[in-house]
Amino acid sequence: MFNVGIIGLGYVGEIHLRKFSGLPHVKIAALADTDPQRLSHFSSKYSDAKLFIDYSTLCAEESLQLVVICLPNHLHAEACLAALNAGHHVLCEKPMAISVSSAEKMVATAIAKNRFLSVAMNFRWDFFGPDVFYVKKLIQDNELGKIYYVRIQCLRRVTFPVSGAQRWNLSKEKSSGGALIDLGPHMLDLGMWLVDNYEPLSVTGTVHNGLIQYAPVDDFASGLIALKTGVAIQLEVAWSCHNEPLWQISVWGEKGGVMINALESEGQRVVRYSHEGGEPVRLPITLNAEKWAEDDSLQAHVVNRMTTGNAADCSADKALEVMRVIEAWYASSDSQTSQLLGRR
Numbered sequence: 279m280f281n282v283g284i285i286g287l288g289y290v291g292e293i294h295l296r297k298f299s300g301l302p303h304v305k306i307a308a309l310a311d312t313d314p315q316r317l318s319h320f321s322s323k324y325s326d327a328k329l330f331i332d333y334s335t336l337c338a339e340e341s342l343q344l345v346v347i348c349l350p351n352h353l354h355a356e357a358c359l360a361a362l363n364a365g366h367h368v369l370c371e372k373p374m375a376i377s378v379s380s381a382e383k384m385v386a387t388a389i390a391k392n393r394f395l396s397v398a399m400n401f402r403w404d405f406f407g408p409d410v411f412y413v414k415k416l417i418q419d420n421e422l423g424k425i426y427y428v429r430i431q432c433l434r435r436v437t438f439p440v441s442g443a444q445r446w447n448l449s450k451e452k453s454s455g456g457a458l459i460d461l462g463p464h465m466l467d468l469g470m471w472l473v474d475n476y477e478p479l480s481v482t483g484t485v486h487n488g489l490i491q492y493a494p495v496d497d498f499a500s501g502l503i504a505l506k507t508g509v510a511i512q513l514e515v516a517w518s519c520h521n522e523p524l525w526q527i528s529v530w531g532e533k534g535g536v537m538i539n540a541l542e543s544e545g546q547r548v549v550r551y552s553h554e555g556g557e558p559v560r561l562p563i564t565l566n567a568e569k570w571a572e573d574d575s576l577q578a579h580v581v582n583r584m585t586t587g588n589a590a591d592c593s594a595d596k597a598l599e600v601m602r603v604i605e606a607w608y609a610s611s612d613s614q615t616s617q618l619l620g621r622r
Contacts, residue, residue, distance in 0.1 A: 280581055281341050283308035285333040285357055286348035287316045290371055294346050297577040304581060310336040333357055337364040347371055350446045351453045355380035362387045367394040369580055372463040374597045376454035381601045385594050396590040397597035400576040401464040405540045409547035411570035413536050414472055423533030428469045428511045431524040432461050437517035438490050448493035456495030458485055461515040463600050469511045476599040477506035482616040483607035489518040501607050
């Protein structure tokens with residue numbers, strides 16, 4: 279049996295609970311939350327789980343194969359380090375930390391303790407699904423030729439009301455930012471994963487608070503990231519905006535291009551673009567029943583990789599590079615200058 283402990287039982291924690299408990303040979307063995315009523319609520323459904331108010335005591339449970347961190351952003355690093363130092367493998371929610379220095383410490387500790395540290399970059403499974411894995415294979419098989427540009431848009435019409443919302447996400451102290459640090463890690467990871475390059479060289483970005491001005495965080499961000507391979511990634515994210523909702527990724531190559539629209543039905547999200555006989559061709563793709571993804575969910579992927587002794591494809595070293603971009607993006611917006619990253 280693969281024993282999982284979950285720290286934090288809010289909205290995201292409940293999703294992890296449901297998905298991990300639905301996997302064969304996986305047991306929810308421990309739960310931690312500072313709210314006794316929330317613990318009591320979940321104890322009836324997960325009756326075999328030990329319950330903890332203090333997550334440090336959960337980390338002392340030697341029977342756990344994996345600890346999942348589902349806390350507000352500013353608590354990620356502290357809880358993750360506690361679990362790693364206790365000898366556990368860890369899956370941490372994104373962003374992995376609120377600073378590059380904290381993220382570096384997390385990666386260094388995982389290496390020193392010889393533990394797997396993964397970060398929950400779940401959008402490739404939960405929102406873009408098999409379609410994005412199909413596009414990944416097109417790129418791997420050189421069907422699109424040399425990739426030179428990726429445009430990503432994740433624009434919500436409304437996330438929070440225009441006045442009066444009170445959530446930890448809207449606290450600069452607890453979240454360290456707004457739409458950029460919330461949606462940015464997911465979408466930037468998708469772009470870097472698709473082109474198989476986590477070596478950012480520079481970022482030029484801006485953030486703005488236009489529709490939730492009662493909160494001291496950004497609700498919109500736009501930026502251009504240059505990768506070592508020569509690929510440029512343009513990314514726009516918004517919690518709220520005066521625009522139609524958009525969840526799409528465009529990939530441009532020298533032989534062809536694709537657009538993935540997550541708002542379309544699964545299996546019908548991809549359109550390919552190319553030329554035949556000198557004429558432009560637009561080809562909507564309908565995926566068949568072939569299995570395009572290695573696993574059906576982030577949770578299954580992490581468990582399956584760990585049980586075979588391999589790191590997940592959403593490993594912390596990749597998330598650290600994403601975090602470098604996010605931190606530099608905020609600096610770029612503050613200074614109104616490009617930020618160089620290079621390789622360390």
